[in-house]
Amino acid sequence: MTERITLEVPASLSALPTVRLVLGGLGARLDLSLDDVDDLFLATDRLLEAALGAEDLTDFRLVCLVDESSLRITAGGFRSQRLRDQVADTPGGCIDLCLLLRRLADEVVVEEDGDGFRVVIVKHRTKPAP
Amino acid sequence: MSSREDRSANDPLDLKTPPGVPAQDPGEAEDAQAGGSGSAPAGRRRGRADADRRDQYLLRRYHLHGDRKARDELITMYLPLVRSLARRYASRGEQFDDLVQVGSIGLIKAIDRFDLSRGVELTTYATPNIVGEIKRYFRDKGWSVRVPRGLQELNIRLNKVIDELVPKLQRAPTINELAEAANATPEQVLEALETSQAYNSISLQASPDGQSGEEDAGLIDYLGGEEEAYDTMEDRTTLAGGFAKLDKRERYILHLRFFEGLTQSQIAERVGISQMHVSRLIRRSLEKLREEIGDLDNPLPPRSPDGER
Numbered sequence: 444m445t446e447r448i449t450l451e452v453p454a455s456l457s458a459l460p461t462v463r464l465v466l467g468g469l470g471a472r473l474d475l476s477l478d479d480v481d482d483l484f485l486a487t488d489r490l491l492e493a494a495l496g497a498e499d500l501t502d503f504r505l506v507c508l509v510d511e512s513s514l515r516i517t518a519g520g521f522r523s524q525r526l527r528d529q530v531a532d533t534p535g536g537c538i539d540l541c542l543l544l545r546r547l548a549d550e551v552v553v554e555e556d557g558d559g560f561r562v563v564i565v566k567h568r569t570k571p572a573p
Numbered sequence: 574m575s576s577r578e579d580r581s582a583n584d585p586l587d588l589k590t591p592p593g594v595p596a597q598d599p600g601e602a603e604d605a606q607a608g609g610s611g612s613a614p615a616g617r618r619r620g621r622a623d624a625d626r627r628d629q630y631l632l633r634r635y636h637l638h639g640d641r642k643a644r645d646e647l648i649t650m651y652l653p654l655v656r657s658l659a660r661r662y663a664s665r666g667e668q669f670d671d672l673v674q675v676g677s678i679g680l681i682k683a684i685d686r687f688d689l690s691r692g693v694e695l696t697t698y699a700t701p702n703i704v705g706e707i708k709r710y711f712r713d714k715g716w717s718v719r720v721p722r723g724l725q726e727l728n729i730r731l732n733k734v735i736d737e738l739v740p741k742l743q744r745a746p747t748i749n750e751l752a753e754a755a756n757a758t759p760e761q762v763l764e765a766l767e768t769s770q771a772y773n774s775i776s777l778q779a780s781p782d783g784q785s786g787e788e789d790a791g792l793i794d795y796l797g798g799e800e801e802a803y804d805t806m807e808d809r810t811t812l813a814g815g816f817a818k819l820d821k822r823e824r825y826i827l828h829l830r831f832f833e834g835l836t837q838s839q840i841a842e843r844v845g846i847s848q849m850h851v852s853r854l855i856r857r858s859l860e861k862l863r864e865e866i867g868d869l870d871n872p873l874p875p876r877s878p879d880g881e882r
Contacts, residue, residue: 460767467763471748477735478745478836481766481852489859543859546831 448507454500459488462505466516469509473568483514483566486547490518490530490562493540498523512568513549519561527553530562628695632687647684648677651699655680658703662711672707679706727765730755732847735838745838745848769849770856816862823858830855 450465452458463484470480491503498521508515521527529540531553544551550565628650634643652673659672683699691698734754738746752759816824826844829835830851837855841848 463767464763467748467766468760471752471759471763474747474749476745476747476836476838477751477766477848478838480748481837485856485859542831546834 445508445510448509450505450507451502454491454495454503456492456495458503459491462487462491462503466507466514469507469514470566473509473512473514475514475566475568479566479569482547483516483564486544486564487516487518489540489543490564493529494518494521494523494526497521497526497529514566514568516564516566517554517561518564519556520559521556521561522559527560625694629689632684632689632695635684636687636689644684647695648681651680651684651695652677654696654699655703658700659707662707672710675710676703676707679703682706724761724765724768727755727757727761728769728849730757731762731765731769732849735848739838739842739848745836766849770853819858819861823854823861826851826854827858827862 448465448469450462452461466483466487467480470483475483487505494500494503500520502520503518504520506517506519508517530544530551531541544562544564548564549567550563552563552565554561554563628647631640631643631647634640635647655676656673659669659676662672663669679702680699683695683702686702687695687698731751734751735746738750738754742750746754748759748762751757752762755762757765816827819827822844826840829840829843830837835843837851838848841851844851846854
């Protein structure tokens with residue numbers, strides 16, 4: 444069964460710890476490893492920080508879908524072309540947002556959303572070795 | 574020892590002792606603390622006695638006559654003791670120089686509060702003052718924001734638990750496994766992990782055991798076998814975008830994480846530090862990168878094979 448958790452927090456750096464705690468809780472429910480949870484934290488932090496720098500936002504809106512094997516985080520309501528380019532570009536030779544997200548998450552997808560777009564970050568649970 | 578020296582050493586009002594007594598050997602003060610004088614060679618005992626007489630003379634100059642130069646001289650003489658004690662704590666997350674500064678405050682307090690009538694050596698009185706000041710610094714300043722003691726303790730416990738679980742499980746533990754091993758709830762673990770970002774990272778410039786070695790010989794020097802990795806890395810395009818501004822350790826850890834694809838736990842094992850420390854270092858390095866180039870996403874173009882942009 445897929446659970447849906449919606450989180451809306453003020454668009455500010457001070458809201459990131461709240462986002463991390465929620466994602467951490469979901470990661471714990473999914474039994475993600477500490478490394479994976481920390482990767483998710485970093486990926487989400489960097490995406491939201493970049494969004495803050497790229498456009499005027501009032502809130503961060505995140506929809507999290509949790510099923511038996513993965514955590515899917517969708518951050519939406521973005522309109523900035525600059526942010527879209529940063530996320531969607533092919534990774535370059537340096538540690539930019541594009542490369543960071545793709546190294547930290549299992550999947551990164553940019554989806555159209557009306558006039559804007561949303562960014563989907565997916566982390567799969569890796570079954571622990573017996 | 575002459576009768577005059579005996580008299581001057583025991584009489585707190587004798588200000589006539591010539592200041593020509595040899596200055597104390599920097600390492601000797603702590604040796605005397607640790608080993609006592611009973612088994613020390615005669616030469617060392619004599620040197621120690623000379624140093625004590627000189628201390629007493631300077632302390633009397635300062636306390637009875639307000640001679641600030643005598644105070645300054647004592648401070649200078651005992652800085653090696655401060656450095657020696659600070660080195661013991663240098664691998665615990667604070668910069669060595671900061672610890673020396675803090676320890677110096679303890680030394681100055683000891684000199685200022687020294688009671689001539691008690692008949693104790695300055696080293697005996699100063700050592701616990703210096704160590705106490707350093708420990709207080711760790712307690713008060715190790716955390717960059719106020720973190721409740723319970724979370725601090727859980728954070729420290731988690732560090733140990735992670736170090737124990739990773740080799741045992743052969744993978745990074747889950748939050749639930751951490752909670753069980755640390756006798757905490759998953760929520761408490763998450764909260765403690767969150768607060769760990771508030772704790773200052775251990776500097777690899779610090780001595781690995783905190784007790785010996787040259788001041789500038791840090792853990793990074795113990796990664797000598799990995800030097801080739803840096804060279805390989807510099808042959809690639811990864812120096813673009815401010816990478817060169819990071820120190821060796823930061824470049825190495827970012828390289829392992831983002832170009833070699835190692836997990837934080839694997840990096841921790843390879844570098845010999847905790848997973849939580851790796852996590853903090855990655856964040857700090859990315860932050861430095863961003864500060865250096867302004868925006869991670871508007872970097873300089875990658876180098877071409879001939880090194881030009």
